[in-house]
Amino acid sequence: MNELKKSGLESDDWESLKAYTNARIALGKTGVSIPIGESLRFKMAHAHAKDAVYSHLNVADLQTNLAGTGLPVHYVRSQADNRDTYLQRPDLGRLLDESSAEKLTQLNSQPADVGLIIADGLSASAVNTYAPIVVPLLVQAMGEAGFSLAPIVLVEQGRVAITDAIGGILRPKLAIMLIGERPGLSSFDSMGAYLTYAPEPGLTDERRNCLSNIREQGLPPVMAVNKLMWLIQSAFRLQLTGVALKDNDDTSSDSLAIG
Known part of the structure; x- marks a missing residue:
């Protein structure tokens, strides 16, 4: 406390909670302002978030x-042909461009239980970091559970609902999209997972389940795969996803058996 007084900083009663979260709490103050160090950290966090939005999928x-x-x-693309269009026209990010739709159609892929889709979303850097960790674990776990898998689809400039356009062509029973989430000031590298049973054009978001904040400082990859496997098995048991699929999973965080 004496050191804080000497520096002109005032302590915050929430200081001890900073050990449990990266959220911007207990910033302290000097006079009527936040300390210069916290002001600079805010600017850095804002820069990280902006960089994440404009990051590129490392295909x-x-x-x-x-x-x-x-x-x-x-690899396929949406109808948003550049990043600025993607940000200004969310509707185009939900649709495959003509050549991509034709490419998937020509695969003549047999319908599988699960189709994996990976899109840049609003943080390609999150996907570049965590998809290579999560996907192999998830593919292994689904294979061991007896699920057949469609080809993996990488989407550039993709929104969540492009799942339905892809699902309408490849016809998996369940589609799982891994996508970069909208960056926050304490989480610019967060990846989300969206599950859609019987994907087809025209669905709305209440038909999906979302698992958010997949990253080391949030929901670590192994825990995320545990949760996803519970949701996948529940979706097939009930033959649905969305608001009717309640997350009642009480399995432990270390329940996943990897090879």
């Missing part, structure tokens, strides 16, 4: 890293 590295799953990996 080549993802294809290389995901090849170890044994599944084909196909």
Whole structure:
């Protein structure tokens, strides 16, 4: 406390809670302002968030890293042909461009239980970091559970609902999209997972389940795969996803058995 007084800083009663969260709490103050250090950290966090929004999907590295799953990996694009259009026209990010739709149609892929889709969303950097970790674990767990898998689809400039356009072509019983989430000032590298049973054009978001904040400082990859497997098995048991699929999972965080 004496050191704080000497520096002109006032302590905050929430200071002890900073050990449990990266949220911007207990910033302290000096006079009527926050300390200069916290002001600079805010500006840095804002810069990280902006960089994440404009980051690019590292398609080549993802294809290389995901090849170890044994599944084909196909790259497609939405109808948003650049980042500014993607941000200004969410509707175009929900639709496949013509050549991508034709590419998937020509695969003549047999319908599978599960189709994995990976999109940049609003933080490609989150996907570049965590998809290569989560996907192999999830593919292994689904294979061991007896689920058949469609080819993996990488989408650039994609929104969540492009799942339905892809699902309408590849026809998996369940689609799982991994996508970069909207960056926050304490979480610019967060990936989300969306599950859609019987995906087809025209669905709305109450038909999906979302697992959010997949990252080391949030929901770590192994815990995320545990939760996803519970949701996948529940979706097939009930033959649905969305508001009717309640998350009543009480399994432990270390329940996943990896090879």
